[in-house]
Amino acid sequence: xxxxxxxxxxxxxxxxxxxxxxxxxxxxxxxxxxxxxxxxxxxxxxxxxxxxxxxxxxxxxxxxxxxxxxxxxxxxxxxxxxxxxxxxxxxxxxxxxxxxxxxxxxxxxxxxxxxxxxxxxxxxxxxxxxxxxxxxxxxxxxxxxxxxxxxxxxxxxxxxxxxxxxxxxxxxxxxxxxxxxxxxxxxxxxxxxxxxxxxxxxxxxxxxxxxxxxxxxxxxxxxxxxxxxxxxxxxxxxxxxxxxxxxxxxxxxxxxxxxx
Numbered sequence: 001x002x003x004x005x006x007x008x009x010x011x012x013x014x015x016x017x018x019x020x021x022x023x024x025x026x027x028x029x030x031x032x033x034x035x036x037x038x039x040x041x042x043x044x045x046x047x048x049x050x051x052x053x054x055x056x057x058x059x060x061x062x063x064x065x066x067x068x069x070x071x072x073x074x075x076x077x078x079x080x081x082x083x084x085x086x087x088x089x090x091x092x093x094x095x096x097x098x099x100x101x102x103x104x105x106x107x108x109x110x111x112x113x114x115x116x117x118x119x120x121x122x123x124x125x126x127x128x129x130x131x132x133x134x135x136x137x138x139x140x141x142x143x144x145x146x147x148x149x150x151x152x153x154x155x156x157x158x159x160x161x162x163x164x165x166x167x168x169x170x171x172x173x174x175x176x177x178x179x180x181x182x183x184x185x186x187x188x189x190x191x192x193x194x195x196x197x198x199x200x201x202x203x204x205x206x207x208x209x210x211x212x213x214x215x216x217x218x219x220x221x222x223x224x225x226x227x228x229x230x231x232x233x234x235x236x237x238x239x240x241x242x243x244x245x246x247x248x249x250x251x252x253x254x255x256x257x258x259x260x
Contacts, residue, residue, distance in 0.1 A: 085186045093173060093189045094181060098249045100171045101151040104198035105255045110165070112201040116219045124209065126216065128155060128202060134164060138202070140210045143194060149176055149246045152196040153206055165195045178240040178247030200256040204229040204243070211244025226256050 084093045111131045118125040118137060126138045136155035138144070144154040150172030157164055172190040173181070181187060201222045208214040208225065212232055220228075230253055234242040241250045 079190060079192045082189045082191075083186050084189050087182050090182045090184065090187055093187065097150075097171050097173050097189075100169075101198075101249055102251050102255070104152070104168075105200045105203075105252070106258075108198040108200075110197060111199050111259055112205060112222050112225070114219050114221050115205050115216065115225070117216045126205070126209065128205075138206060140206070147172065147192075147194065147196055148203075148206055148210065149174075150190070151203060151248055151252075152198050153202050154194065154196055155202075165197055167193050167195045168198075170194050170196055176247050178242060179237045181247075199259075200252055201225055201259060203248075203252070204256055207243040207246060208232075211246055223260050226253065226260065229253060229256070 084090050112128055113131050113133075114129045115138075116127045116129070118127045120139075123139060123141060128136045128138050130136060134157065136157050138153065138155055140148070147154055147170060150170060152170060155165065170190075170192040172192075174188045174190065175181070175184070176187075177184070205220070205225045208228060209216060214228065229243065232243065233253060235250065236242055236247075239250055241248050241252050
């Protein structure tokens with residue numbers, strides 16, 4: 001990735017890698033209000049490098065958004081991060097991410113047909129039956145957790161076919177506060193190469209069970225997922241859709257409906 005409007009964070013040596021969270025926090029803590037958050041259990045496989053300190057917000061603070069540091073999952077040479085500074089550059093990065101998502105949501109050949117709860121002793125897991133009758137497992141750990149706010153999912157394929165979901169370019173922005181994101185001094189633009197699924201229906205299902213605390217007691221179809229997501233979606237402005245604490249382009253639900 002070229003330097004462009006941001007500063008490229010090169011990941012060259014595993015032992016030398018130092019995440020840019022401290023610099024990132026220093027730039028943004030005076031702009032992000034720290035709202036109280038309910039205590040939640042963090043999977044043991046996920047780590048963060050943010051401090052626990054609380055910072056006072058300025059009069060121009062982004063409202064109602066606690067600081068959410070990027071999830072760090074150790075050294076990964078397939079992930080590159082770039083600090084984007086300034087409102088114009090941030091808006092351009094958001095626009096690039098939006099167009100990337102919309103294109104991939106529309107063109108993803110695989111689609112969730114039905115989802116079923118898959119009991120697991122440690123964390124909630126779900127069996128996703130795709131439109132080609134292939135079964136896969138959805139979990140909320142490791143990279144699967146990190147890419148969810150980026151607009152895609154990582155599935156474990158039950159038939160172990162490595163070519164079914166091929167690695168592709170993934171873009172993400174952190175933190176993402178929807179329409180309030182350009183008010184930050186800087187954001188992190190992430191580019192990765194991962195085997196992700198860009199099916200908007202699978203994305204909506206993951207948001208329902210992992211972000212909206214929907215309890216799945218019986219199998220749910222793709223159309224039921226879209227209908228349920230429509231009842232809880234929020235629209236902070238005409239460009240953004242919010243589900244749980246995640247923000248996406250407002251086109252998400254329409255594209256999901258078109259794929260039914």
